[in-house]
Amino acid sequence: MDASLDRQHLWHPYTSLSHPRPVDPVATTRENRIFLEDGTPLIDGISSWWCAAHGYCRPEIVQAIQAQAARMPHVMFGGLTHEPAMELARRLLTLLPPGLDRIFYADSGSIAVEVALKMAFQYQHALGRTGRTRVAALRGGYHGDTIGAMSVSDPEEMHSIFRGILPQQYFVPSPQCPFHEPWREESFRPMEQLLEEHQGEIAAVILEPIFQGANAMWFYHPEYLRRLRKLCDHYDIVLIFDEIATGFGRTGERFACHHAGVVPDVMCIGKALTAGAITMACAITCQRIADPIPVLLHGPTYMGNPMACAVACASLDLFQSYDWKAHVKRIEAKLQELLPQYRSLPNVQDVRVLGAVGVLDVKKIPDEEAVRKLVLETGVWLRPESHFIYTMPPFITPDEDVVRIAEAMGRMAEL
Ligand code: PMP
Numbered sequence: 001m002d003a004s005l006d007r008q009h010l011w012h013p014y015t016s017l018s019h020p021r022p023v024d025p026v027a028t029t030r031e032n033r034i035f036l037e038d039g040t041p042l043i044d045g046i047s048s049w050w051c052a053a054h055g056y057c058r059p060e061i062v063q064a065i066q067a068q069a070a071r072m073p074h075v076m077f078g079g080l081t082h083e084p085a086m087e088l089a090r091r092l093l094t095l096l097p098p099g100l101d102r103i104f105y106a107d108s109g110s111i112a113v114e115v116a117l118k119m120a121f122q123y124q125h126a127l128g129r130t131g132r133t134r135v136a137a138l139r140g141g142y143h144g145d146t147i148g149a150m151s152v153s154d155p156e157e158m159h160s161i162f163r164g165i166l167p168q169q170y171f172v173p174s175p176q177c178p179f180h181e182p183w184r185e186e187s188f189r190p191m192e193q194l195l196e197e198h199q200g201e202i203a204a205v206i207l208e209p210i211f212q213g214a215n216a217m218w219f220y221h222p223e224y225l226r227r228l229r230k231l232c233d234h235y236d237i238v239l240i241f242d243e244i245a246t247g248f249g250r251t252g253e254r255f256a257c258h259h260a261g262v263v264p265d266v267m268c269i270g271k272a273l274t275a276g277a278i279t280m281a282c283a284i285t286c287q288r289i290a291d292p293i294p295v296l297l298h299g300p301t302y303m304g305n306p307m308a309c310a311v312a313c314a315s316l317d318l319f320q321s322y323d324w325k326a327h328v329k330r331i332e333a334k335l336q337e338l339l340p341q342y343r344s345l346p347n348v349q350d351v352r353v354l355g356a357v358g359v360l361d362v363k364k365i366p367d368e369e370a371v372r373k374l375v376l377e378t379g380v381w382l383r384p385e386s387h388f389i390y391t392m393p394p395f396i397t398p399d400e401d402v403v404r405i406a407e408a409m410g411r412m413a414e415l
Contacts, residue, residue, distance in 0.1 A: 022372060029056035032394045032401060034381055042381040045391040045405040050213075050245050052276025054318050055394040061277050064314035068307045077105070077304040084309035091316045092282070097255065097263040102290040104283045105304040109244040109270035110144025112281035113206070115298050116266045117148050119285050120204035120238035126292035127236075132203040134167075136194055136237075140174035140216030141208060143242050152206050154215045170194055170202065174212060179219035179259075179354055187220075188227045195231055204238040204266075210256035210354075213245040217359040217388040219352055222260035229262045238289060240266040244281060248272035249324050250392060252332060252355035265289050275315035280308035327395040331356040334399055335391070338406035348413050358409070360389040366415040374415065380408035389413055 007020045015021050025037040032055045034042045047053060054061075068084060075082060089103055104119075106112040117135060124132040137143075137152040144150070151166040172194050177187035195202060209225055212218045225241075232239040241264035246256035250272070253259055257267070266289065270281030302308075335358035339351050342360055350361040365387050375381055382391065382405070389412045391405050 021368060024372075024376075031055040031057075032397045040376065040379070042375065042379055043393075043397070043401045043404055045380050045382045045393050045408070047272075047392055047394045048276050049271070050250065050392045051271040051274070053248060053250075053272035053324075053395050054275050054315065055396045056276065058275070058314075058318060060314045060318055061275055061311055064310040065277065065307055068310035072306050074302065074305050074307070076301070078299060082304070082306055082309075084306040084313065085304040088309040088312050088316075091313060092284070095254065095316070096267070096284060097257060099263055099286045100267055100284045102285045102287065104285075104296065104298070105309070106270075106281045106283055106298075107300050107302050107305070108144075108279050109268065109281045110146040110149045111300060112244065112268040112270055112283045113143045113149040113152070113242060114146055115283040115296075116206070116240045116242075116268050116285075117152070117204065118298055119266055119283060119289055119293065119296065120240060122293045122296060123238060123289045124203040126294065129203075131200055134169055134198070134201045134203065136170045136172065136191070136198075136202050136205045138174050138207050138212065139171050140212045140218060141206075141242075142212070142214035142216075143206060143208075144244075170198060174216055174218060175220035175224045177221040177224065179210065179221055181221070183221050183223040188224060191224075191228060192231065195235055195237065199235045199237070202235075202237050204240050205232060206240040206242060208256075209241045209243065209246060209262075209264075210259050211246050211251050211357065214385055217352065217357075217361065217385070217390050219251075219354045219357075222262075225257065225260035225262045229260075229264075232265070238266060239264045240268070242268045244268050244270040248319065249328050249395065250355055250357060252325070252328050273315065274308055274311045275318065277315075278305075278308045278311050280305065280312060322396075324395050328356045330399070331393060331395070331397060331402055334402040335406065338403065339409065342410045342413055345410070345413050356392060356395060358391045358406070360409055360413045362387050362389055362413050366412055370415045371412060374408065374412055378404065378408040378411065380405050382408060382412060384412065 027037045028035045034044050104115050135152050142153045172190040177184045243255050247269040266285045274280045335353045339358050342348050343351050347362045352359040389409050
């Protein structure tokens, strides 16, 4: 494969075309392996940005795509419906927290977040609260790359240059109370104060429950969500949980909100929903929010794509076909056994593990070229995010590969 065309013409995520970063051509993927074009196998330590939960090329998923493609790859969802869309809804309704039963099919995680925000604004608007035009969010949060989703993501991390054009939202510090430590009441104060002072302007609160991913790699206490649920009820502020990364078992529970026993008003899911095979996400709400909305103002071209729905159904079947929870526990135990040894490295400031997520929080961001060399040398595909060297492997990753992932993370922390 001649990658020069790629270098000249193709943007990759978060890159420049004037100084393109090196990219390695991939030929195939299988189970938890990515095979480069020259045949080099890489253990995938990050499930293709956390979506390939069952590994790659599962026959059930491939078969679902082929069968649906042969029947009807796509048809518009405006004015029409189809069995894959209804079948997926049927299955989701048995899995989702109680009351969350009004489903919008979106084409990516960011779009699901946009739709969730619209649901909140339209709900408040319908009740005559036209002054409620802002959203409260957490520092260290990440919700996607579209303008609305960026506006509620960490204001420093990714988009300071867009400051002038982004809707202005309210932010409070990332919850300071770690998941594994006793609850500290003061960690909720900033949110309490914000909602009290600005209740008349705030339509919704959005956050990633329990695990702040891309921008923080941080696990916080479930009590935060219980407090927030009560407060949002009190002010009738719409509570949105972005479970795009946490959903489908990543933190050890099917949805991260289960750690807290809290049900949001709107929930976004994506990524593992379609098992790393095709793009799809959902924004799901309850009757109380949906009923007052006269017309929800969103309708993408590929909404409810039948192939994506069929893949999601196959992925949900796969979740039922093996004990994913036991695998997540196994990976968690292995990461807990292996990663803490790196705490003593001078470059490591913290080590965190929850579910099938392991993080080395380092002081110095590892050099990109050195990371690439190490990936090829160790045969482990990792891609640090800012100063986080992390893993979120497919749930089927065997212990011996978790060991290799942990070793590669340790070496990366020394670069
Ligand atoms: N929300 C969260 C919590 C995410 O982790 C991501 C993607 N990393 C998104 C939203 C955006 O999803 P997508 O990339 O599919 O637009």
